[in-house]
Amino acid sequence: MKGARASDASVTEHLVTWTVAAPEAHDEPPTTPHPVDLTAGRADAAPLWLLPSGALSHTPSLAPRGTDAREALVTAARWISSRRQTGFERLFPTSSLQPSTSTRPERLSARQGAGLLTQVRGALEVAAVGGPVARRDVLDAAQIRSAGLTVLSHLVATALRDPSFTDLAEEATAEMLRLLHAEQDDETARPALRAHAIHLLQLRAPALTEAHRRETETLVRRLLREAPPYAELRGPWNFAICSASEFVEGENRLLVNALGFREIALPEGTPPPPTHRSSYRAFEAPFTTPAGQPIRLFVRTALPRDEHMEMGSPFFTGLLINRHAQLGAFDMRAATVRVLQAGYKLMMNSQCAGLTTRFAISRMFPDADIYSSWDSTYFKKDAQGEVSASEGLDCFLAVLEGMRHGETHEQISERIRKAQWRHPHQSSPGFVQFVGPSHPLVVARYSDVNQDGRADYYDGFLDFHLTEIAEDVHASLEARDPGVLVSQVSGEAAHGLSWAAGSLNRVAQYSELWVGLPGLSELFYPFHSGGFYSHREPPEDVPTGTAPPQDLDKLPALVRFLPAPEVEGGFVAEVLFHSFLSHAAKEVKSLLCAADALRRALDLGYLPAEGPLASPAGQRGALLLTLAGLLEVPAAQNVLDGLWSMTLTALALPEISRNLVRRCVSAAEQARSNVFGSARALEQLLSTLKTRDPVAHAQLASDDPFVGRLQPMRFG
Incomplete structure (x- = not known):
């Protein structure tokens, strides 16, 4: 029945369920004449075989078709997501775990790629939006389409390294486009999958034809x-300004004396402020909406726990939040309040290093137009x-000026660029102090459509079967089987990993x-959340540089530095975390990821071992x-001391007082x-230790x- 066609998808599903894979006749022998075990016999890994025909399977002898290909395609999608620098032209990249081991030569030939494309097409046809399979199980059908999309994307990427895949890549791109165009206007469609397909096509742009590009x-x-x-914005435009107390009075005077606003009585219908601690003062702009309606600002003092309450009021068109970031501590508080x-709503966040928390803002308010500060936002x-x-x-x-002229976000961004103050990197291409919806490359890097802790700009597989995993602060370093595959980790666990990546960007800046x-x-912002891994689903393509041999798949955290000539500095760094510690507190995730980032940056030469970093000490x-x-986060000091002690143990570092280290950084x-x-704080720290605790210094x-390097985890 191989190749059987039927007009009814349900008939196709039953007719082409299984076929026995047999070698096809070729002018030249296929690159892999025998079934290849792609998981290389890893213990507890889901089986994945590449058959001589090019089909993927969970057995070495049968090529699944239709919905029965789901297991193989989903496993393949997760396998693909573990790698970054290799396509189907090299099925077994040089192992980061055993770099001295010879690379296995197996590859997927273009002819086998055609067989794989046929298998994916069949699965996508059966699981199509609006079809009987999708109506019977919406998420399962979406899972098949998502896995097929990932395989198609990998076929396209392979063309960059193997020209024999060029024609195949064009066909695979056409399939990706067909999928995303169909992923709408039906209750079984998944908008997140459509968005993800567009992101993957954007990522694969160098391999696309000019028309597809x-x-x-x-x-x-x-x-x-x-x-x-x-x-939709009829009537007056009402914007709230929620500022820290130290900013409010000065800003009110600026509105009147420098910006031409006039203070007015609170208009009829003004809602009460969300907290009894503050009250609104209203100001009217010297210009109006395109329809001639007033533009009004309602200013109040706010704390992080109540600063975005106006997002839940239909009275307001938007919101400006103006405060210190406190290195993200205030954002942590704000993100715990659900509105x-x-x-x-148009939301503008004026603070320091605002992009590090864009993921939290966009998750809280996915339908808002958000403008996040890129660099520190200045004031006098x-x-x-x-x-x-x-x-x-x-x-x-x-x-406001752009909106009152009915401008696009791109035009508004140009106005912001002219209004922003001088920044040290403002001459760099793409820099604008407030990054809004018109900045797709930056937004894509900080967008996480399925909330799995992996920025979708680098995501291979959009998993629709997610499991929320809560934090367990006191068991943060106790390895625990999460009971799910790495792409299924969600909830607080994934949010914490995104937070860790944002924290690393703050570290690099400050x-x-x-x-x-x-x-x-x-x-x-070179650090991005890269998702979870495990010893069952290890990450590939992790450069190690001068690091001593370690079982990377058993480390609590990994930062994968990858060359990226198109960005400032020429690299990006993916922040990954072991799924058996996915329950760790976000603070612990930040600590362990930072430890690996610093160590690996030194191993790879991204941070030169010179000056204050010249010696091991x-x-x-x-x-x-x-x-x-x-x-330096809002939490009980004894809890933070416990996390500090845990982390020192995980790094084989001596027990050194956290307060001693803190005091070395002066006001x-x-x-x-x-x-x-x-450099001065480091000199003080080493000098103090040498005097007070020579054993620790040694x-x-x-x-x-x-x-000072993360130690492998122990599994019970």
Whole structure:
């Protein structure tokens, strides 16, 4: 029955369920004349075989078709997601676990690729949107389509390294486009899968034909809202400004004295403020909406726990939040308060390093148009300590000016670029202080459509069968089988990993000790959440540099540095975490990921081992300063001390007082944005230890390469 066709999808499903795979007649023998075990016999790994025909299977002898291909395709999609720098042209990349082992030569030939494409097409046809299979089980059908999409994307990527796949890549691209165009206007369609398909096509753009590339560019533009929905915004536009107490009075004066607003009585229908601690003061703009309606600002003092309450009120069109980030600590508090968005909202976050928490904001308010600060947002104070100038207000006014002229987000962003103050990297291509919906490349890197803790810009497989895993602070370093595959980890566990990646970007920006990263990369958010892995589903393509041999798949965390010539600094870094510790507290995830990032950056030469980082003691001291800075979060000090002690053990570091390390970073250095350490703080730390605890100092100076490096986990 191989190749049987039927007009009814349900008939096809039953007719072409299984066929016996037999070698096909070729002018040349296939590259893999025998079934290949792609999981290489790993214990507890889901079986995955490549058959001589090119079909994928969970057995070495049968080629599943239709819905019966689901298991093989989903396993293949997860297998693909573990790799970054190899396609089907090399089925077994050089092992990061055993780099000295010879690379296995097996590959997928273009002829086998055609067989694989046929298998994927058959599965997609049976699981199509609106078909009987999709109506019977919406998520299962979506899972098949998602897995097929991942395999198609990998076929396209292979053409970049193997020209014999060029024609096949064009066919696979056409299938991806057919899938995403069908993924709409039906209750069985999954908008997240359509968006993910567009992201994957964007990622594969170098391998696309010119026509397909143009179509992809159009799709990317349509994926993001081009402009606020002006037709829906009838009546006055009411924006809330929720600021920290130290900003409010100065900003109110700026609105009147510098920006031309006038204070007015609270209009009829103004809702009460969400907290009894503050009250609104209303100001009317010197210009109106396109329909001639007033534009009004309602200013109040806010704390992180109540700063975005107006997002749940239909009275407000948008919201400006203006405060310190406190290295993300305030964002952690704000993200714990759940508010259901009511009506259209434009949200602008004016703080420091706002992109590190864009994932949290977009998850809380997925339907809002969000403008997040890229760099620190500047302000000035007068002799009385009141705000006398504010970059955040200047840029917010630019947004209002753009909206009142009915402009697109791209046009509004140009206004922001003109209004923003001088920044050290403003000449870099693409930089704008407030990143909005018109900045797709940056937004894509911080978007996580399925909330699995892996930024979709790098995601291979969009898993629809997710399991929420809660944090367990006190068991943060106890290895525990999550009971799910790595792509299925969701909930607090995945949010915490995204938080860890954001924390690393803060570390890179606010530490003199990390300034050696190439170019201005520390200012361009090089760290991204890369998802989970395990010893059953190990990550591939992890460069190790000069690191001593370790079982990488047993380490608690990994940071995969990858070359990226198109970005500032020439690299990106994916932050990964072991799924058996997915329940770890977000603070622990941040600590372990930072430890691996620093160590691996030194191993690979992204951070030169020179100056304060020239010696083992200097490198380990820098790590201690980084870890101490990451624990400056709102939590009980005894809990933080416990997390500190756990982390030192995981790094084979001596027991050193957290307070001793904290005191080495002076208030003056914090004011100079060296919150996570400086050369002077490092010198003080090492000098203090040498005097007070020579044993600990000697351990930091040890030649043992495993001191200060994450230790392999133990599994019961």
